[in-house]
Every structure is written in structure tokens, then in C-alpha cells.
Amino acid sequence: MKNKVSIIIIIMFALPLICNGQSLDDYLHTGSNLYINGQMKEAKAKILEGIQKYPNDQRLKALAEKIKEDEKKDNQKKDQDKKEEDKKDQNKDQQNQDQQDKKDQQQQQQPQISKEDAERLLQALANDEKKTQEKLKEEKAKAAKARVVKEW
Secondary structure: OHHHHHHHHHHHHHHHHHHHOOOHHHHHHHHHHHHHOOOHHHHHHHHHHHHHHOOOOHHHHHHHHHHHHHHHHHHHHHHHHHHHHHHHHHHHHHHHHHHHHHHHHHHHHOOOOOHHHHHHHHHHHHHHHHHHHHHHHHHHHHHHHHHHOOOO
16 A cells, blocks of 8 residues: 555656657747747747757757747848838938028029118108008098087
């Protein structure tokens, strides 16, 4: 009876240790699933871990190569996208500069008035304003006289 209990206890402690170790297929399937789901870093880590335990397996090595190739393609695509974005930014900057140059040219082409002409215009406007103010005063005075009329 004592032997049966000790065997059961040994099996209970040894079984999780035996089951915890991953097989070659576990590394391959887990790495493949991660790769398919787009989790490249996790897939690469899992495959490299499998290669450390099973260095002679060609399937793990082939999957590791495939991941490296995809990483290179992704990096090249990112570089190309960045170059295109930089090119677009340069084009926008150039367009903005061209528009600014056109505005500057238009401003330079607008006729410039001399200081004397500007002073004459201001004087004319001031005279018009004085006349308008005088008319308003006269109308107010007429209105005030009209109210003063007494009826006895």
C-alpha cells in the first residue's frame, strides 16, 4: 500500500514536468499561427526558441527564413513609403513656395501711390467728413427750432 501511494505521488509531481516541455511540432504550429496572425515578433521568438531546442529541424529553419524575408520586405516597404511621403512633402513645400512667390509678384505689380497722393486722398476724405458733420448739425438745429414753435 505504501508503494502505491508513493508511486502516485511521484507520478503527480513528474507528470507536469513531462507535459510542460514543448515538442517540435508545438513550436512549429505555435510559430506558424503567430506568423499567420501577423504577430511577427512573437512568431520569431517562438521559432528561435524551437531552433535552440531542435537545431537540426529544417521546417523551423525554413519558417525562420520566411519571417526574416517578410521583415526585410516590410522594412523596404516602410522605407519606400517614407520616401514617397517625403517626396509629397517636398512637392507641397514647393507648391507653397510657388504660391508665395506669385503673391509677392502680384503685390509688387500693384500700383504704388506716392506720399503726396495719399495725403491728398486723406485730406479729401477729411473735408467730406467735415461737410457731412456740418449738414448733420444744420438738420439737428432745424429740427430743434421746429419743436420750439409755441401754440398760444
